[in-house]
């Protein structure tokens with residue numbers, strides 16, 4: 755299963771591309787300058803469809819990546835999740851330090 759973009763409704767805002775944990779959303783192909791999803795990297799996480807302002811991304815059960823493609827995509831998603839977690843920890847630690855510093859002024 756994979757998600758598909760209805761290119762007739764896409765306004766190229768790139769939100770979906772920035773949020774996709776497997777980097778499988780591309781900006782324009784040979785035919786049209788619109789975003790599209792490479793089904794080989796889609797893990798059905800639904801993040802893109804939730805952020806899309808025009809609601810033009812939908813789930814298409816008939817589009818199927820192979821088990822190997824799915825495994826590879828999931829590994830990319832785990833790396834993405836680790837990066838996000840690390841970023842959150844870094845920001846939280848900075849905020850805590852800053853609050854403590856200001857409290858001591």
Ligand code: SF4
Pocket residue numbers: 757773774775776777778779791795796797798799800801802803
């Ligand atoms: S469902 Fe998830 S993995 Fe698939 S294209 Fe959307 S954000 Fe990327």
Ligand code: SF4
Pocket residue numbers: 759763764765766767768769770771789805806807808809810811
């Ligand atoms: S979030 Fe929706 S409108 Fe924006 S680029 Fe992606 S598919 Fe197009």
